[in-house]
Amino acid sequence: MTANLPPTPRRIAAVCLAVPLLVAFALWAFTWPAARLAPHDLPIGVAGPAAATAPFEQQLASHQGAFEIHRYTDGAAAREAVENREVYGAVVAGEAGPELYTASAAGPLVAQLLQGVGGKAKLTDVVPAPAGDPRGAVFGAGLLPLVLAGIASGALVTLLRLRGGAAIGALLGAAALTGLVAAAIAHSWLGALTGNWSAEAGVLALTTLAVGATTAGLAALIGPPGIGLTALLMVLLGNSFSGVTSAPELLPGAARVIGAQLPPGAAGTLLRSVAFFDGAAAAAPLLTLSLWAGLGLAAVGLAAARRRPAPEAAALAVGEPGQVTTPA
Structure with missing residues (x-):
């Protein structure tokens, strides 16, 4: 097993360089938008x-x-x-x-x-914040757990080697239950959401599904590294560029544009619309989340289809019923 590994000094150098680079990227992603908060259009x-x-x-x-x-x-x-x-x-x-x-x-x-x-x-x-969350602290903090839940569901589907319909069913089930649990906590218990309970649960479930399907889909196409790539995309960029603790229009230009196209940013906008504004301006973020979820599930199905042997190959490998092999 160790014969194919790079020499030890190279592995040490890789660790010493990769960790500071990752920290630098994380610090930039989380602190740059916060340090440049100001109204933009x-x-x-x-x-x-x-x-x-x-x-x-x-x-x-x-x-x-x-x-x-x-x-x-x-x-x-x-x-x-x-x-x-x-x-x-x-x-x-x-x-x-x-x-x-x-x-x-x-x-x-x-x-x-x-x-x-x-x-x-x-x-x-005109539209006051809920009495249970007047400063929006619960709303702002509640997005990251959904992102992590999505990554976890996609990672588990990958590690448990669920494929095709089984993987899609697991992702849908995990997302639905996560949405119900999150709505019960944020709406029923904490009072941080005040809209239609079922609609809120649906948004929370769709958010989890969008992240989970992307994680599982990318992992199905390129292997386990897809889990790490999705985590970097959703947590470091998606969560920090979401504007959920402030507003998208307060973020710097690049962060505002990128954040709106990623599931965390779209989820924050959609949940505000559903929870406090009777669904006003919900179409664009709903479309964004649906596209991420749909493309992720499609990738899971495509990867399963690519792994499935063709009927001719399966027949040759197993032998068709009633087939008799005669010597030459």
Whole structure:
């Protein structure tokens, strides 16, 4: 067994170099987005007479590239835009003075940011964060366990050598049960989610399935190293670039784009929509998660089909029923 291994000095050098490189990559992935948190084209609405909203619009425009201004005819339209997740907040200029609409359920950090921009405007939290999780701590911390559950399910399917339909069934079953357990904890016990219980459980299950299917699919195609590659992708990039503890629009450009296309980022956006906004703006993240899950399951099935011997080969190896071999 040891004859094919590289010489000991090379293996020592590989360990000494690989560990610092991995640590450097992990530190960059986790700390760079946090160190560069700032609004980038953060959508915010304004409503009211142009003369009344002009000073506020000028204030927003002074932060170049930070805000994306959406104009609405009146306060009702602006409020509806906040509820539909078109904007994170809105300033409405009325006879009684300016009023700031926020949605702390969309991200407490963004709501605090808008309060600073809104100045002395009257504050109205249109979609407040749940009483059980007012700072979004539970919501932000709950994503990583689902990612780890997905990696674990994919790894177990691989290590137990489940293939084809058996592997797909195991992944689906593990994801479904994980979704039920996670919803019971986050919604029923902690009160951190306040939407439709079944829909939330479905999102949590789909998140686990997307990661688990990707893990098992990649491992089925390239072998056990696929487990490690998926873990690096989902944990170091997906989790740290998800924006679940802040908002995608607060992340640096590259992190924002990458995070939205990976399961953790899509899951955070989808779960917010389902849990707090009656499913508003859920289509894009739902599609992203479904694609990851579907492609992963397809890879599992494809790998099983490639390993299955052709009928002719199986017949030659086993012998067809009733076949008699005669000597030449």
